[in-house]
Amino acid sequence: MQNTLQIVEVSPRDGLQNEKGFVETADKLALIDRLIGMGATRIEVASFVNPRRVPQMADAEAVVAGLPDAPGVRFIGLCLNERGVDRAIASRDAPGRSLDEAGCVLVATDGFGIINQGQTVAEGIAANTLMLAKAKAAGLFAQVTISAAFGCPYEGHVDPAHVVELAARMADAGAQEIALADTIGVGVPNQVGDLTGAVIEKIAGVPVRLHLHDTRGLAPANAWAGYQAGCRTFDSALGGLGGCPFAPGAAGNVGTEELLYLFGRSGLSTGLDIDAAVAANHWFAAIMGRPLPSRVGKAGDFIINGERVA
Amino acid sequence: MQNTLQIVEVSPRDGLQNEKGFVETADKLALIDRLIGMGATRIEVASFVNPRRVPQMADAEAVVAGLPDAPGVRFIGLCLNERGVDRAIASRDAPGRSLDEAGCVLVATDGFGIINQGQTVAEGIAANTLMLAKAKAAGLFAQVTISAAFGCPYEGHVDPAHVVELAARMADAGAQEIALADTIGVGVPNQVGDLTGAVIEKIAGVPVRLHLHDTRGLAPANAWAGYQAGCRTFDSALGGLGGCPFAPGAAGNVGTEELLYLFGRSGLSTGLDIDAAVAANHWFAAIMGRPLPSRVGKAGDFIINGERVA
Numbered sequence: 001m002q003n004t005l006q007i008v009e010v011s012p013r014d015g016l017q018n019e020k021g022f023v024e025t026a027d028k029l030a031l032i033d034r035l036i037g038m039g040a041t042r043i044e045v046a047s048f049v050n051p052r053r054v055p056q057m058a059d060a061e062a063v064v065a066g067l068p069d070a071p072g073v074r075f076i077g078l079c080l081n082e083r084g085v086d087r088a089i090a091s092r093d094a095p096g097r098s099l100d101e102a103g104c105v106l107v108a109t110d111g112f113g114i115i116n117q118g119q120t121v122a123e124g125i126a127a128n129t130l131m132l133a134k135a136k137a138a139g140l141f142a143q144v145t146i147s148a149a150f151g152c153p154y155e156g157h158v159d160p161a162h163v164v165e166l167a168a169r170m171a172d173a174g175a176q177e178i179a180l181a182d183t184i185g186v187g188v189p190n191q192v193g194d195l196t197g198a199v200i201e202k203i204a205g206v207p208v209r210l211h212l213h214d215t216r217g218l219a220p221a222n223a224w225a226g227y228q229a230g231c232r233t234f235d236s237a238l239g240g241l242g243g244c245p246f247a248p249g250a251a252g253n254v255g256t257e258e259l260l261y262l263f264g265r266s267g268l269s270t271g272l273d274i275d276a277a278v279a280a281n282h283w284f285a286a287i288m289g290r291p292l293p294s295r296v297g298k299a300g301d302f303i304i305n306g307e308r309v310a
Numbered sequence: 311m312q313n314t315l316q317i318v319e320v321s322p323r324d325g326l327q328n329e330k331g332f333v334e335t336a337d338k339l340a341l342i343d344r345l346i347g348m349g350a351t352r353i354e355v356a357s358f359v360n361p362r363r364v365p366q367m368a369d370a371e372a373v374v375a376g377l378p379d380a381p382g383v384r385f386i387g388l389c390l391n392e393r394g395v396d397r398a399i400a401s402r403d404a405p406g407r408s409l410d411e412a413g414c415v416l417v418a419t420d421g422f423g424i425i426n427q428g429q430t431v432a433e434g435i436a437a438n439t440l441m442l443a444k445a446k447a448a449g450l451f452a453q454v455t456i457s458a459a460f461g462c463p464y465e466g467h468v469d470p471a472h473v474v475e476l477a478a479r480m481a482d483a484g485a486q487e488i489a490l491a492d493t494i495g496v497g498v499p500n501q502v503g504d505l506t507g508a509v510i511e512k513i514a515g516v517p518v519r520l521h522l523h524d525t526r527g528l529a530p531a532n533a534w535a536g537y538q539a540g541c542r543t544f545d546s547a548l549g550g551l552g553g554c555p556f557a558p559g560a561a562g563n564v565g566t567e568e569l570l571y572l573f574g575r576s577g578l579s580t581g582l583d584i585d586a587a588v589a590a591n592h593w594f595a596a597i598m599g600r601p602l603p604s605r606v607g608k609a610g611d612f613i614i615n616g617e618r619v620a
Binding site: 151153156188189221310 | 495612
């Protein structure tokens, strides 16, 4: 049976990259195994970034080399520049299972782009155009995330028409999927629904994905607005991982458990199992030595006397 | 200027009633002062419940006696039975400011009603009919909350048609406002929107309020769905207070900060100030000796370089 919705599990990459303490490669691979056990079929496993800037991702090649043989699962590597795409392509030469997708990143504003990636929007468009072509030529599914699409940590307001234009440029550049990211968790439902709908209309034929952070508790509301606007693919991280570990409760990505609860009780299938996700949450919380931010991870599904409430 | 939406601040009652450590009457009154300073104009200040069952509310009369003279602010006392209504009425004889509203409670299911209030739904209808009449005759604004309207901790699924019927019965009994409560935080947006809309249609003329818990992180999504269905009044608690203090992160009521962020950035006015709410959150967290669950309380409004992003 075809699922209505698709979840892209980003906990091994976006969920962990801001963790100060290094998470061992074996733990990252065990996490990936748990995600597959939950039913995840697209998993962002690593970022090919400068290890001096993001030490947590220094083992990107080792993670890819250790990926399990998992038929039907697509593994994603994040690429912030051409060097990242080269590494993603090269990592496929390692023994065993290899990457299936290159996830590129275009920052929507000059202010954040210069600080995050050392490039303006115009430079980002040019770089991503090359990166997408190179990844595609190497046989990787080439997708791109437009970062800070709903608000910028340096410039504040981001003009939605500008984001629609960026999406069109990336579609023209051959992107096979385009994600809109609420990188700092400032979006509200009308805004997310309106922009998502406008992008879907503009780049008809290229699938749109939403990447939401739950910094202000609105990610589930925004996911629902995005669904209503036609989005069918959503990033999320087990446990809502991704927050700064030194700011208690400063949540990161929307929790996979939250999306499974939201969509599952709304009658929409994702192919992921919520009980397995809650169990994986508790297992990984023990590894991390602290509770994870997801609220569904703590409360569980709506279960009375051992029976799931329909 | 008329505000589009109304927030009922329930932190002094629903936010605190499950706290194991007794919150001093002076701290409760200081909290009420802060809520008024934030711009709250309706505040649930106490519950007239058996102090053996809810020790935290044992000082209900003392709280009411200490209420500030606050023109334009309406104070609510929760009444679970006729004795509660009698106490709410009697507390008005104390010196100083008195209560304005009696908040009655009708549990939507036999299973939860018998355990929570020692009565079936049929008995609850009869009791609330008397209670509403008595409160109204004494000059109190008489409103009622239908508890477990979106799911029951004992029976699970609650038939929405049953809740619509209960609302109609309470409207017939003279209720001046009817709230629908997601007591255990299991609702999802379509469900909340559909039932809220159905009740609004059924009891046309009687205002409908939503009381949402954020147990599974969906309260803001549900509030937005309720707004879209026509609801204009929402309960919330500063800091998302109301969770069990011994279950870290098991959130209680939807945070006032979350609703102010959601509605404020959606262009809807509530009359409450989000910065004052965030400051009050930090002030009360220090009194409670722990961070409060609200995410907006931690992250704050969308502010760049000291300026609020429009």
